[in-house]
Amino acid sequence: MSDEEPATRTRLPRPTSAPEGPEPRRNPILSGIGVVVVIAVVIVSLLFAANRSDHGNGNGSTAGDAGKTSAAPQAPGGPPLSAAQVPERTESGVPVGYPQTAEGAQSAASNFVVAYGSARMFRATTRTAIIGTITDPAVRDGLLARTDQVFRAQTTTFGLQADGAPPKGQTFVCRAVPMGTKSVSYSATSATVEVWSVGVVGLAGTGSTKPVAEAWNTTTMRLSWVNGDWKMSEFGQKEGPTPISGLQDPSSATDIAKADGEFGELRHAR
Template identity: 55%
Template sequence: MSDELPRTRTLLPPRNDSAGAPERRRNPVLSGIGVVVVIMVVVLTLAYASRRGGGETPPGAENAGTSQDNAPTTAAAPPAAAVAGVPVGYARTRDGAQSAAANYSTAYGSSAMFKPASRRAVIAALAAPTAKDGLQTRADSAFAAQNTLFGLDAEGNPPKGLTFVCRALPVGTKVAAYTPDTATVEVWGAGLIGLAGTGSTKPVTEAWTTTTMRLSWADGDWKLVDFSQKEGPTPVSGLQGASGAEEIAQAVRDFEELRYAR
């Protein structure tokens, strides 16, 4: 045998060759569970590796790019109160800024934004005083167009017999820049939007986005100054089949929307 060949021995478990022993059948349920477990391990491993890998520091970011930015974060203390259904009252810390960004993205991505009165209340609760008018004008224009797209009336109500669904579901947050006075936080998450019910031409679908939220410390709290959004990262879908329209509509009625995301 050449020295260049690998010298590897494989130790196999002992076999039970007793005559007449029935062949063990493979349990399809356990096999399926094993596949799911393997997939979860791979996904978590890749997520951990990419997080450890870090990334480039955004231009102009203050106190960003340290090892602390890429370290796992812990949830801050729950907000002190809620205004118009929006959790407010955050600590003047990195974790506080991340909690504010996650909860503000949830509020901004809710069905309340499709109704003029509740939209004004949400903007007033989460916007910085200097940015309130600009964010309000921007939201009015954007959601009026969405109302038309989904067939909602001027008050944000869906056609008779259908249920309108719009929910933002944050998955994680990352600090891009931080000082005690300003913070830029990226929120990765999924969103559900559409009309649930029989005969819907706009069925409820999911969309994955990363929302970058610029916050400032104002009036003793983190407040939204500006935001931008891009698509993805988007996971592979296909482990489960889609539910029927009525099942989705019933789920929307049965499961209340979460207001406190982090």
């Protein structure tokens, strides 16, 4: 049932030519059946409307996306965004399998930022697996060498052990949360996407010299369409835009560590 349809039913007046007299008795069984039919029609109408809302905006999806799209969110200050599939398949904990569209490239870039900004990147084994999943094979070895160098240095910066594990009694928190994406350029074989994100990183626990703090960044990611999926071929990062902080009192290290253990990372789609 659409929003434009009336919320109440209208009873038409009796024709003037109809003879006056008592209203004929109604069969209670038939009346009950009528009520059931009306309810069934309303339910079917609502389900049909919901189905149209979920699947009516699937332009740009591949045939395999049928039945897996979600309602398009409203873009701040712009038209509704196209619906896109949240990939159900993962490799090394990273969603893979994106549509060959501008929205699919933005979704891939968002999820790659989440993976790249996670604590798993500080461990050599999982870092290698993540880079192997999200990057174009043509540049994979070079990007892996760069990330190895960067994250080995960061391990020392945050007081982690050589294998990326936190000191005893402390919890290492490292997450990136995309705030929005912008398509800089797009073609069927390549795309450049900017992802504005906020990250939290640091050690939560007694005696921490690197308490968990926030950091705002914009990541520019170049993607290539390789073997039926979007893969990262190049990326860069700069600070900001950064909002003013201080509207809320900071939580305790215990609460931060608890939240990090209880809340899972999000998957993003456009």
